[in-house]
Amino acid sequence: MWKLVRFAAPRFYTAIPGPCKVHKRGTDILHDPWFNKDTGFPLSERDRLGLRGLLPPRVISFEHQYDRFMNSYRSLEKNTCSQSDKFVSLSKWRILNRLHDRNETLYYRVLIDNIKEFAPIIYTPTVGLVCENYSGLFRRPRGMYFSAKDKGEMNSMIYNWPSDQVDMIVLTDGSRILGLGDLGVQGIGIPIGKLDMYVAAAGINPRKILPVMLDVGTNNQKLLEDPLYLGVRQPRLEGEEYLSIVDEFMEAVHARWPKAIVQFEDFQMKWAFETLKRYRERFCMFNDDIQGTAGVALAGLLGTVRSQGRPLSDFLKQKIVVVGAGSAGLGVLNMAVQAVSRMSGGSRTAANSQFFLIDKDGLVTTERSNLDPAAVPFAKNPRDLEGLSEGASIIKVVKKVKPHVLLGLSGVGGVFNAEVLKAMRESVSTKPAIFAMSNPTMNAECTAIEAFSHAGENIVFASGSPFENVDLGNGEIGHVNQANNMYLFPGIGLGTLLSGAPHITDEMLRAAAERLASYMTDGDVQKGILYPSIDCIRKVTAEVGAAVVRAAVAEKQAEGHGDVGLKELANMSKEDTVEYVRGNMWYPEYCPLVHEK
Numbered sequence: 001m002w003k004l005v006r007f008a009a010p011r012f013y014t015a016i017p018g019p020c021k022v023h024k025r026g027t028d029i030l031h032d033p034w035f036n037k038d039t040g041f042p043l044s045e046r047d048r049l050g051l052r053g054l055l056p057p058r059v060i061s062f063e064h065q066y067d068r069f070m071n072s073y074r075s076l077e078k079n080t081c082s083q084s085d086k087f088v089s090l091s092k093w094r095i096l097n098r099l100h101d102r103n104e105t106l107y108y109r110v111l112i113d114n115i116k117e118f119a120p121i122i123y124t125p126t127v128g129l130v131c132e133n134y135s136g137l138f139r140r141p142r143g144m145y146f147s148a149k150d151k152g153e154m155n156s157m158i159y160n161w162p163s164d165q166v167d168m169i170v171l172t173d174g175s176r177i178l179g180l181g182d183l184g185v186q187g188i189g190i191p192i193g194k195l196d197m198y199v200a201a202a203g204i205n206p207r208k209i210l211p212v213m214l215d216v217g218t219n220n221q222k223l224l225e226d227p228l229y230l231g232v233r234q235p236r237l238e239g240e241e242y243l244s245i246v247d248e249f250m251e252a253v254h255a256r257w258p259k260a261i262v263q264f265e266d267f268q269m270k271w272a273f274e275t276l277k278r279y280r281e282r283f284c285m286f287n288d289d290i291q292g293t294a295g296v297a298l299a300g301l302l303g304t305v306r307s308q309g310r311p312l313s314d315f316l317k318q319k320i321v322v323v324g325a326g327s328a329g330l331g332v333l334n335m336a337v338q339a340v341s342r343m344s345g346g347s348r349t350a351a352n353s354q355f356f357l358i359d360k361d362g363l364v365t366t367e368r369s370n371l372d373p374a375a376v377p378f379a380k381n382p383r384d385l386e387g388l389s390e391g392a393s394i395i396k397v398v399k400k401v402k403p404h405v406l407l408g409l410s411g412v413g414g415v416f417n418a419e420v421l422k423a424m425r426e427s428v429s430t431k432p433a434i435f436a437m438s439n440p441t442m443n444a445e446c447t448a449i450e451a452f453s454h455a456g457e458n459i460v461f462a463s464g465s466p467f468e469n470v471d472l473g474n475g476e477i478g479h480v481n482q483a484n485n486m487y488l489f490p491g492i493g494l495g496t497l498l499s500g501a502p503h504i505t506d507e508m509l510r511a512a513a514e515r516l517a518s519y520m521t522d523g524d525v526q527k528g529i530l531y532p533s534i535d536c537i538r539k540v541t542a543e544v545g546a547a548v549v550r551a552a553v554a555e556k557q558a559e560g561h562g563d564v565g566l567k568e569l570a571n572m573s574k575e576d577t578v579e580y581v582r583g584n585m586w587y588p589e590y591c592p593l594v595h596e597k
């Protein structure tokens with residue numbers, strides 16, 4: 001639908017909308033959200049496509065349709081103001097979802113223009129509520145569902161998807177949806193929400209995205225007994241049986257779309273690490289919870305060093321307590337240790353870092369039996385710990401270590417209680433940092449108000465789901481950052497796509513994280529603003545995407561994309577690369593439709 005146009009000077013790239021071929025006519029077009037323009041079809045197009053008489057006669061402009069939608073949204077807000085938060089959130093999700101199902105161009109324009117307001121509805125926290133209630137909310141399918149019962153069929157099933165080209169897939173097995181646990185097939189809401197962010201932030205064309213649910217059963221007894229449950233009613237497959245399903249899916253996808261990028265999302269920890277190891281050299285894929293989260297957290301951690309007015313090399317001295325030893329917490333520690341090792345010229349490792357890991361059984365040490373292999377490098381030797389022992393509680397660790405940063409990825413709401421937060425007043429940092437990164441809101445380790453009121457007004461605060469800034473009552477504002485992987489995954493996906501790299505390497509991920517880390521000015525970070533506002537997420541994503549492209553070129557991973565070959569990518573300056581990425585972002589506008597048989 002979009003063409004890359006290179007001007008004579010060959011340094012600048014821009015995208016112009018071309019005509020779009022459609023293989024249907026009449027009502028089939030009105031029922032296809034990719035092409036439907038509702039009352040916006042011009043009369044000439046109505047003639048051309050057999051739509052004359054199927055719509056009210058007046059042609060309504062895109063801007064008018066947009067205003068009409070926003071007016072109904074505002075009325076809904078007004079009419080539901082006395083209802084519960086849950087009711088209001090689901091009503092807002094429903095009205096957006098209905099538009100999504102009917103007219104994608106209008107839906108994405110509304111989403112892009114109002115991303116700050118709508119991200120909390122199509123993404124965290126409301127998407128969590130939607131997943132919990134999915135079977136009841138279900139009206140129309142979106143994306144594809146591959147179940148344990150489809151074994152042996154996936155190679156042909158994949159051709160049921162109507163789009164010739166798919167660039168970006170988000171895949172889940174529903175086993176760890178946000179901090180809500182195993183939601184089985186209902187977890188499909190997460191790939192849908194993540195891909196909405198891909199369209200909004202990275203400008204991936206919605207015709208080239210595919211949300212996928214791998215339904216291998218659920219161990220959630222309540223869902224298995226729910227008469228409305230829409231998934232396979234069996235316990236989760238395990239071991240080789242499970243892997244054979246994922247293998248078959250990955251083979252089927254890449255047989256049809258060899259260049260498709262697959263983002264693994266919200267897999268329980270054992271499969272998150274196992275599948276990343278299994279596929280990262282074979283396919284173009286990454287795990288967002290392990291790798292995307294790590295980059296966003298690292299950018300924030302580097303920001304906390306700058307917020308103290310210290311040089312970045314001081315990262316080596318930072319004491320960081322990570323609460324949660326799952327895919328996200330371990331991903332963060334892995335990347336933080338890589339950064340420390342690089343900064344120290346290899347002299348510092350996980351074992352002698354100043355990072356402390358706590359899980360549901362307390363401080364993780366080498367004395368722990370049955371420790372998950374992925375956590376082993378971060379287990380402290382009790383001999384190196386004065387006054388702390390295996391299994392020490394969060395409060396004990398915080399009181400003893402007096403960390404610069406307390407970072408939560410535990411999925412447990414309120415685990416940073418008043419006592420823990422008050423203990424952070426004794427932090428050795430001039431600006432203690434509290435990252436309550438678990439989602440959705442009710443699973444956050446603490447709220448923003450709790451953090452500022454108990455830990456003090458000089459803290460830096462970040463949360464995975466959005467909170468309002470806090471009025472500190474003295475004319476000052478306690479700034480709330482949203483430390484969410486949404487600042488990276490769209491740029492990782494888009495940058496990888498445009499570089500044509502067959503794999504996503506650590507260097508590409510590092511480049512993404514470093515670009516995000518350097519995005520904020522010193523003035524901002526000193527005010528405690530570590531991440532950009534979500535309002536500029538397209539701009540951030542263009543920068544992150546360009547950093548990924550350049551890293552892929554530098555690593556000789558890039559193979560080029562479309563008309564732009566490796567040589568051209570390699571000749572682009574930094575600014576050209578950003579321009580190239582930006583110019584390849586799809587933007588929702590009605591394009592002329594041409595019928596083709």
Ligand SMILES: NC(=O)C1=CN([C@@H]2O[C@H](COP(=O)(O)OP(=O)(O)OC[C@H]3O[C@@H](n4cnc5c(N)ncnc54)[C@H](O)[C@@H]3O)[C@@H](O)[C@H]2O)C=CC1
Binds near residue numbers: 358362437
């Ligand atoms: N802000 C962001 O961008 C992201 C946030 N997350 C959030 O992180 C949370 C965890 O995700 P995963 O690591 O994938 O989950 P996981 O289930 O793999 O790990 C959870 C970890 O928390 C530990 N834990 C449980 N109860 C605890 C307690 N009372 N005290 C200390 N530790 C406790 C568990 O032992 C386990 O190590 C989820 O809520 C998820 O929404 C995940 C990815 C990105």
Ligand SMILES: CC(=O)C(=O)O
Binds near residue numbers: 439
């Ligand atoms: C943000 C995200 O990926 C999660 O909470 O799992």
Ligand SMILES: [Mg+2]
Binds near residue numbers: 178265266288289
């Ligand atoms: Mg996730």
